Amino acid sequence: MEVVRKGVGMMDKRTGTGQRSSSRWWLAGAVLSLVAWIVVGGIGGPTFGKLSEVSSNDQSSFLPASAESTEAREWQSKFTSSGSVPAVVLIESPEKLSPVQLARLASLGTQLSAVEGVSHSTSTVGPIPSADGKAAQFIVPVEEGSGVKGSIQSLRAKATDFAAGAALAAGTTTYVTGPAGFLADLVSAFGGIDGILLFAALGAVLVILLAVYRSVVLPFVVLLTAVFALCGSILVVFALAKAGTIQLTGQSQGILSILVVGSATDYALLFVARYREALGHMTNKWSAVGRAYKGSFEAILASGTTVALALLCLLFSELNSNRGLGPIGAIGIGFSMVASLTLLPAALGLLGRSAFWPRTPRKVPANSGIPRGWRLLASIIARRPRAVWLGAAAVLVVCAAGLLQLQASGVPQSALILSKSEAVDGQVALGRHYPAGAGSPVVVVADEKAAAAVFAGVKAQEGISDASMVAAQPDSGVRPLAEAAMDTAPLVRDGRVLINATLSSEADSAKAEQTIAALRLKLHDKAPGTLVGGTTATAVDTNASAQSDLWRIIPIVLAVILLVLMALLRSVLAPLLLIGTVVLSYAAALGVSAWVFNHVFGFPGADASVPLFGFVFLVALGVDYNIFLMTRVREESKLDGTRDGILKGLGATGGVITSAGVVLAATFAALGVIPILFLAQISFIVAFGVLLDTTIVRSLLVPALAYDIGRRIWWPGRLARDPASKDNQRAATAS
Secondary structure (H helix, E strand, O other): OHHHHHHHHHHHHHHHHHHHHHHHHHHHHHHHHHHHHHHHHHHHHHHHHHHHHHEOOOHHHHOOOOOHHHHHHHHHHOOOOOOEEEEEEEEEOOOOOOHHHHHHHHHHHHHHHOOOOEOOOOOEEEEEEOOOOOEEEEEEEEEOOOOHHHHHHHHHHHHHHHHHHOOOOOOOEEEEEHHHHHHHHHHHHHHHHHOHHHHHHHHHHHHHHHHHHOOOOHHHHHHHHHHHHHHHHHHHHHHHHHOOOOOEOHHHHHHHHHHHHHHHHHHHHHHHHHHHHHHOOOOOHHHHHHHHHHHHHHHHHHHHHHHHHHHHHHHHOOOHHHHHHHHHHHHHHHHHHHHHHOHHHHHHHHHHHHHHOOOOOOOOOOOOOOOHHHHHHHHHHHHOHHHHHHHHHHHHHHHHHHHHHOOOOOOOHHHOEOOOOHHHHHHHHHHHHOOOOOOOOEEEEEEHHHHHHHHHHHHHOOOEEEEEEOEOOOOOOEEOHHHHHHOOOEOEEOOEEEEEEEEOOOOOOHHHHHHHHHHHHHHHHHOOOOEEEEHHHHHHHHHHHHHHHHHHHHHHHHHHHHHHHHHHHOOOHHHHHHHHHHHHHHHHHHHHHHHHHHHOOOOOOOOOOHHHHHHHHHHHHHHHHHHHHHHHHHHHHHHHOHHHHHHHHHHHHHHHHHHHHHHHHHHHHHHHHOOEHHHHHHHHHHHHHHHHHHHHHHHHHHHHHHHHHHHHHHOOOHHHOOOOOHHHHHHHHHO
């Protein structure tokens, strides 16, 4: 007996020594990890405010070089010595402007030309009186680039000050609108991305984490993990955007913040759940970190890889903005994974049980940690699995019926900004006195030899109110319209001439787009090689590319996700069924969103890219929760058979997946603080879709369907034919 006791004692000592040695290695790794992340945060944090310096929101830059409007824009730049965007300065009077007042307005043109950021290579044209005599407008060329917002602010201040001191009629109003005005207001609307959006997302997540953990320490540990992941992402994205490798836009900047905060928190929730579970069965905190790492590593890595690969599928998009979001989002997901597997374990290991204060985990008996609610749900699924999954599927099909109401063929430019916009108000005022398309001309580039025929075709086109050919006279200073119209010799560049035409309908209306389509058809037939561009043409080409992307990218995303799931689950049938559930969930979310957009929010439609972005985020993130659930189910199935494994996996991950879904929904809902229609719609679609996915698909449809199928769910993997499984034993007993 003494020998046995000595042997046991020696073994205990060796075990204790091994634990201490292992703990020292964990401690050293934790310290190095913390130092590395502090350096990343110190460099990446200050970079956050600089992202707007390398961001572009000009819709024309989103298009590929092969788009007709892009080619027209390139040719248009050859007719001026520098790139510029037209701004329309409108003076609207309640009374007719007298000849004296019109003469006085001429001096305003000189003042507008002197504003910093106004191009001097192209003339400021005006004043152009309206037919009813109650308005006058100036066309001011504003230099492209990051200074557009400042230039428009200066033009607005200059116009307001002039009207106040020019002895005009009481009630005279000034507006600065046109493409440059819209671009400036768009930049202003995105202004909250640098601070308001992030604080809204972090605040929402903090409230949820406090409710989930009931701890005053752990929520901040999780949030800091997300913040440091965002710092690292921003550092890399800024460098790539500055080098011109990727195109950063306001919308991709906002989505990056939300994606990193949401995904990093989701991965942290999974790791923390495993860590808490491990602490319930062992006393050494570093051993618990090791067990949590082993239990969550595969799921987090597979989940993050799947989402990153799905986002990278956007590289197949025709739109530069979409192609930019692909790597930007993948970089964010990558840093979220790394932070959740390095920084978070280090912090939890150093804090130990105190991270959960004041509700520190206690050592508990095995298999006693499944909450009562999930045990009840598991018992319902076990009793009537087919009724449960058929009922859940029926609910999703009914929701998906709303897809018939989806209007995703693009929206007017004036509807993009949800907050008050002077450009939008100015466009409405402009339409009261001038042809509705004034300020956003159609640009036609034609061969010099076919110039006369093309010009005649443009002027004769229904929906075009006026047209003029760019003249050879050098542009300098302010020129009244009458003088500009007298020029007859066209300016020729490389054998091409430039024609500007005015639409009779609003440049962002469906009627204007129909006019562009008809004009292109006529001119391409009359003079092959003729290019039609401008604001409306850019919108037409953008919508066409976005709709083409939808049918090109969706199959690629599905194929990539299917391959990842097959490799992870060692099965063919399970991944196919899981892909089917996330597609059904996406259709249901989009169907409900279409109804809400039309009948609750009263939106005029949706951007053509909205269905694609909703698909990429919902399907990729929906698979996230599939991976969380099914990796645990597979783990349990190896021990207890498939059906018991499904019930145990549901009970073990149900709370984590639900919490993760609520967190991700809250972070995407925070996008709603940015007054941009596209972001508001993506915000609702993803937030609602994630909640639908976690409450119906992951809690009812998937587990009930898998339970009904049984071990065949793993076909053709080993678990589907393992004779030692409890499913086989039950089948043998029943027979």
